[in-house]
Amino acid sequence: MIAQVGFSSNFITTEIQISGSKSESNRLLILKSLYPNLTIKNLSISDDTKVLLAALEKMDGEIDVHHAGTAMRFLTAFFSFKEGVTVVLTGSKRMQERPIKILVNSLREMGANITYLKNEGYPPLRIIGKEPQQNTVNIAANVSSQYISALLLVASSLKNGLTITLQGEITSTPYIKMTLQLLQQIGLDSTFDGNTISLLPVSKIPQKTITVESDWSSASYFYSIISLVKGASVTLKSYKRESLQGDSALSEIYSKLGVVTTINDTENSITLSNNHKAISEKIELDLSNTPDIAQTIAVTCLGLAIPCLLTGLHTLKIKETDRIVALKIELEKLGARVIVTDNSLELFPEPSLNKNVLIDTYNDHRMAMAFAPLSSKVPLQINEPMVVTKSYPNFWKHLQKIGFLVDFKE
CATH class of the missing domain: 3.65.10.10 (Enolpyruvate transferase domain)
Structure with missing residues (x-):
């Protein structure tokens, strides 16, 4: 199965309930x-x-x-x-x-x-x-x-x-x-x-x-979307200020990528909004404590045409796939230059992206979900899109809810 993913150019501000971590x-x-x-x-x-x-x-x-x-x-x-x-x-x-x-x-x-x-x-x-x-x-x-x-x-x-x-x-x-x-x-x-x-x-x-608090790793894809879509905002429900999850570092990391996180303690929710004035010229991050969000960050930087250097990635080699190698292959399909080691990835993006690229997912849920937000910039095809059910079964439904166009083809 292949998912043809695009964007309606009409972002729908709404609330999303992601399931427990x-x-x-x-x-x-x-x-x-x-x-x-x-x-x-x-x-x-x-x-x-x-x-x-x-x-x-x-x-x-x-x-x-x-x-x-x-x-x-x-x-x-x-x-x-x-x-x-x-x-x-x-x-x-x-x-x-x-x-x-x-x-x-x-x-x-x-x-x-x-x-x-x-x-x-x-x-x-x-x-x-x-x-x-x-x-x-x-x-x-x-x-x-x-x-x-x-x-x-x-x-x-x-x-x-x-x-x-x-x-x-x-x-x-x-x-x-x-x-x-x-x-x-x-x-x-x-x-x-x-x-x-x-x-x-x-x-x-x-x-x-x-x-169980809602999953912060799953929230990362909405951070990416809000960073890439000017003027967009979304509210994610069942999140806490004092989270047990390391990936709650997203709020600080994405503040460098133009996303403001507003926490509502009464409603136990977070609202993400876009502030492009806050975008850094280059991102350098040690992700040894948050390796699961490396793919999302790399793709966001590609979409914003911001160079990045991500280190602390050595555990990615023993995940569902060798995520460092898989990222390099798929990012380069879109036109970027990428240098990797066993512990790092350095991205040199181009101003324009190749269109209708087929993104392979390598039986890895995070490959599919990390690249999907990029369809707000250029149409993409994603191979074996239902791999997302490994961690986030409602992913495609939630993307459609905020204005993405998703068409599944055998």
């Missing part, structure tokens, strides 16, 4: 399985969350997480210490190319029984759940914060708790802090001293209800 939802679902007294509201409707929920309901046999990397990592830790449970965790072809050895090594250090069924260091995995043999573990901190979060989520449910020593420079710190803050909200206290995190054992929590 995928990152928060997936963490809370693991916690709910360990502590049934937890009630979750405004759960994400993303494919990734549905996959994780189905896996937690099944609890045996072969479990296919498809493209859901978060589910693969969280479930690996979850099932490792579920005594009497045996599962095979598998996924898509790309999932079987995404490394998991660092997490598996740490779990094995604790006594987990995990076997690689194909290639060493990669899914699929056979996991035979058993009681951990020790309550201390070491893990590299500079590859993926999801490995650390996977351990944190199960730590308090273990009979002796867990002390985690992080080795090396910590990557994506906001996601680790999100996990720790969610643990605290449901009554699981931790200490984070230097590179050591400790959690005491807790077998039961009081009845607790948590409402």
Whole structure:
């Protein structure tokens, strides 16, 4: 399927309700399985969350997480210490190319029984759940914060708790802090001293209800649109001033790209409006704490014809695709010059963009959604557009609601 995407030139100012954060939802679902007294509201409707929920309901046999990397990592830790449970965790072809050895090594250090069924260091995995043999573990901190979060989520449910020593420079710190803050909200206290995190054992929590904040990563595409469309504004609902999500840094980052964020604490909403006077001549950003918004920022800069240098991107190479390479290919189709390393992307845009370019999505939801706002400048075609359901099933419907023209063709 291909989506032909354009813009009506008539931006419709409206309110958009984005579903709950995928990152928060997936963490809370693991916690709910360990502590049934937890009630979750405004759960994400993303494919990734549905996959994780189905896996937690099944609890045996072969479990296919498809493209859901978060589910693969969280479930690996979850099932490792579920005594009497045996599962095979598998996924898509790309999932079987995404490394998991660092997490598996740490779990094995604790006594987990995990076997690689194909290639060493990669899914699929056979996991035979058993009681951990020790309550201390070491893990590299500079590859993926999801490995650390996977351990944190199960730590308090273990009979002796867990002390985690992080080795090396910590990557994506906001996601680790999100996990720790969610643990605290449901009554699981931790200490984070230097590179050591400790959690005491807790077998039961009081009845607790948590409402998931809407997803800031999904909000990034509206930041991009408002930056690109002069005079536009939109209100996004169910957002908080004090967010747990690292991608809430969008408000500060996009202030350099002409977007003003107004927070309404009474309505729990944010209104984005365009102020082109505030646009910088060049953008240089370290995105090591917010790598998921790198694609969106790069495309916005292309649309504004602003050079940018984005660093801290090393985790993008092990996502749904190698996002650094994929970005370079697709940005250059539109006429830009792009220089990449394993950790950075530098964009040199041209004043005019190539039209009706076919953007490939590489089974990566963020490739489709990051490039879509550019259709406010030039018509685009997007290959396999329904990949967006991985995190934001209503994406195309919401774009149409504000004035974009979207036509799906087989």
